[in-house]
Amino acid sequence: MFTSIAGRTVVVTGATRGIGKGIARVFAGAGARVLIVGRDAEAAKATVAELSATGAEVSHVLADVSVREDCQRIAAAAAERYGGIDVLCANAGIFPATPLAEMTDENIDEVLGTNLRGTILSVQACLPALAASGHGRVILTSSITGPITGYPGWAHYGASKAGQLGFLRTAAIELAASGITINAVLPGNVVTEGLDDLGEDYLASMTAAIPLRRLGTVEEVGYAALFLATDEAGYITGQTIVVDGGQVLPESLAAMEG
Numbered sequence: 001m002f003t004s005i006a007g008r009t010v011v012v013t014g015a016t017r018g019i020g021k022g023i024a025r026v027f028a029g030a031g032a033r034v035l036i037v038g039r040d041a042e043a044a045k046a047t048v049a050e051l052s053a054t055g056a057e058v059s060h061v062l063a064d065v066s067v068r069e070d071c072q073r074i075a076a077a078a079a080e081r082y083g084g085i086d087v088l089c090a091n092a093g094i095f096p097a098t099p100l101a102e103m104t105d106e107n108i109d110e111v112l113g114t115n116l117r118g119t120i121l122s123v124q125a126c127l128p129a130l131a132a133s134g135h136g137r138v139i140l141t142s143s144i145t146g147p148i149t150g151y152p153g154w155a156h157y158g159a160s161k162a163g164q165l166g167f168l169r170t171a172a173i174e175l176a177a178s179g180i181t182i183n184a185v186l187p188g189n190v191v192t193e194g195l196d197d198l199g200e201d202y203l204a205s206m207t208a209a210i211p212l213r214r215l216g217t218v219e220e221v222g223y224a225a226l227f228l229a230t231d232e233a234g235y236i237t238g239q240t241i242v243v244d245g246g247q248v249l250p251e252s253l254a255a256m257e258g
């Protein structure tokens, strides 16, 4: 059994839906107080209502993680409502597909701004509170796409997700002095509203490429994040956990036959 994290304050960015909502649900189920971050007010309220119905202490703050002032408001809201931050799950991210030959400055800036700059800004803003907690934990949601694999249309996305890991490795060294660990979960293909938008053909072809023959659930990513937030994971920093049903393993299509 792991030491309970009940009563700890967890900030989850991009938690109005998808993987972030799954992470929030897992932490709320473990008794943590959860601050949900996103830009969509209706979705945020609905998520808070859904998770609060189980008796968990959950609230939201509307913020765009690519904006420094918004990230500072997230940290301020956590301080005001809960007295600090013990865990930051920097999960907010977008994955619009664009062929490299057609990629505009706006396309690049949007993806890098949310996924990479947003990661750095949200971690920066929460640092004083995480240091004060005495057992601060940061968990980034990266991806297999970029760090390990590639997919047409996602050159900018892959760069942002690999960039998160470059950030992670130096941040881990700098944050160690404050007793903060920082690690990342690398999901494969996980059933979310964002992934659904890619269409049935995409989902079917991905399922066929996964040794466990199914897409992941948001809670399966949440439990990996929860483990990294435990006291027992306190000696792990600067590392990654792949949560992909074995998708990165086959060396050829033939490896998936039979």
Ligand code: NAP
Pocket (backbone or CB within 6 Å): 013, 014, 015, 016, 017, 018, 019, 020, 037, 038, 039, 040, 041, 043, 044, 063, 064, 065, 066, 091, 092, 093, 094, 095, 114, 118, 141, 142, 143, 144, 186, 187, 188, 189, 190, 191, 192, 193, 194, 195
């Ligand atoms: P999703 O269903 O589209 O949800 C994305 C979440 O991020 C939403 O809650 C959205 O909230 C929030 N968000 C987007 N831009 C934001 C911004 N600028 N500021 C604040 N919040 C923002 O996507 P998902 O599939 O759950 O993906 C979540 C994370 O997992 C991303 O980092 C993604 O790269 C990563 N990932 C997903 C998969 C997968 O298979 N689904 C695989 C690998 C990695 P609002 O709309 O309310 O702002």
